[in-house]
Amino acid sequence: MKQVTASVTESRRILPGILHRSGRKISGVYLIRLRCPEIAGEARPGQFVMVNCGEECVLPRPFSIHQADGEVIALFFNVWQDAKGTPWLARRKAGDEVSLFGPLGNNYTLNPEARRLLLAAGGIGIASLRFLADSAVKRGLAVTLLCGTPTKHQYPQELLSPEIELVPVSEDGSVGKKGLITDFLPEFTNRADQVFACGPVAMYRAMAGMPELKGKPVQVSLEMKMGCGLGACYACTVKTKHGLKQVCRDGPVFELDDIIWDEVDLSI
Ligand code: FES
Secondary structure, three states, rough: EEEEEEEEEEEEEEEEEEEEEOOOEEEEEEEEEEOOHHEEEHOOOOOEEEHHHHHHOOEEEEEEEOOOOEEEEEEEEEEOOOOOOOHHHHHOOOOOOOEEEEEEOOOOOOOOOOEEEEEEHHHHHHHHHHHHHHHHOOOOOEEEEEEOOOOHHHHHHOHOOOOOOEEEEEEOOOOOEEEEEEHHHHHHHHOOEEEEEEEEEEHHHHOOOOHHHOOOOOOOOOOOOOOOOOOOOOOOEEOHHHHHEEEEHHOOOHHHHHHOOHHOOOOO
């Protein structure tokens, strides 16, 4: 884990704002690239960084590592209109400096015999799964990515490697299949050796009850509110079948079956 000052190499809004079904507004979805070889060289898919987001935010904020190429990492994040921290980060421009530390947490684990992966990204879940998808494609694995969003504003296909089979799903049916990712997961599980997911807790609860996933190796990444990111403040504690765990230190990646989902806050 390194504490560094990174320079911004690129920052742009990728998707426009929308009104979320919760009634809160997302003002946009942003991609920022940070030159920090000390972190980019160590980062593995599933890990995250803690970013100091200016004066408006006392505590650092966690962000999944979206991509890492040895020199530069990318972060992909929602900016909620009423949030603190992410609006500041979204306003950074090329050449600005950002202080952060990481990489933190564990990582997704590929079974050596796995050949076909199914990735399920709900909402901003692509932020964490993109790095895994890229790494799997580099190893010659087949990757199907189910990507679910509320509206037609989907992660741009041109940003993805052409080897990735993208299956868009939208809640209003304006693009791809109409519904939630969990409505379509069962169709794709048979041909997958391993399943990876990143999304809201409601999605994980639905997955935990799916007969099609019973006995399948399924890893999920939990997004929790964090204070320290280092296992010191207990803000991110979650109940598992193996006792209390801290998402920042023991996760964020867990086996789907290990978490006691009824005890996890649905608002996450
Ligand atoms: Fe402090 Fe996890 S964020 S223990």
